[in-house]
């Protein structure tokens with residue numbers, strides 16, 4: 001790269017750098033390395049370095065944040081501000097880049113916060129559905145015994161500390177749990193942290209899960225909630241996960257999406273669409289609704305096995321009847337759906353004509 005002025009090529013502007021376009025400037029960088037005044041090069045030992053041609057100084061490595069701080073003269077961190085003479089159009093381009101990076105950063109932070117709030121809402125709704133399911137069922141006697149002195153919590157404290165075991169016998173059960181939790185909380189020793197990391201990595205690797213699973217925001221929630229539990233906590237069984245927990249999670253998301261569908265359709269209306277699909281030998285019809293914020297709300301997946309076993313076909317009448325039943329369930333007042341979409345197959349096209357009669 002040369003620092004000859006005649007080598008300067010204005011970067012493509014319109015879409016990539018609206019700030020520069022708006023201010024009538026001729027330079028726009030997606031990265032600080034795009035500037036012909038910042039040179040990336042390898043030294044004699046082949047190590048990466050970069051040089052600022054505004055001031056002539058050079059640095060080891062390839063740190064975008066540091067390079068941008070240098071040329072934009074941001075007095076943040078330990079990066080030395082550029083002492084060279086930076087032409088105004090370069091200065092504007094560096095500042096525009098810095099602003100866009102900071103906006104990206106705060107947008108990422110905001111997205112993370114919004115996601116977290118959304119997940120908390122979903123989880124608390126799932127929790128209330130799940131607890132509701134539980135309260136409608138008679139508890140087996142074994143579970144009732146669990147909160148007595150024979151519970152694993154009390155047993156573990158009794159063997160570990162006489163003080164805690166005395167406390168747990170004298171105070172109400174909730175306080176006993178809290179006392180034990182306080183003992184568990186606090187700073188993590190390096191050994192405990194390493195053991196946890198090993199266990200997490202082992203679980204991910206042995207199950208062939210994606211290596212970034214541990215960075216998943218849902219996994220972060222797992223860790224946080226487990227930290228709130230006592231040492232007697234045991235993860236749910238496959239039956240619990242595939243049973244009550246699956247039902248509660250499904251209902252929670254379904255209610256959320258349905259609520260959004262009802263809300264948005266007041267303004268925009270909603271489209272209904274679907275198609276037949278046979279997956280691993282199971283004949284199905286999927287039925288979805290679309291609104292601006294969720295183009296694919298799955299209303300239901302109809303299992304057509306019994307109908308087909310009885311000699312039926314996925315003909316227009318059958319499809320129309322099944323889908324109309326769903327439409328009536330979601331939209332009894334016939335005020336939401338203003339469009340039905342199908343592909344060109346003759347059975348669904350005819351079904352559409354039948355449905356039109358009932359949902360004009």
Ligand SMILES: [Zn+2]
Nearest residue numbers: 052054055082
């Ligand atoms: Zn410099």
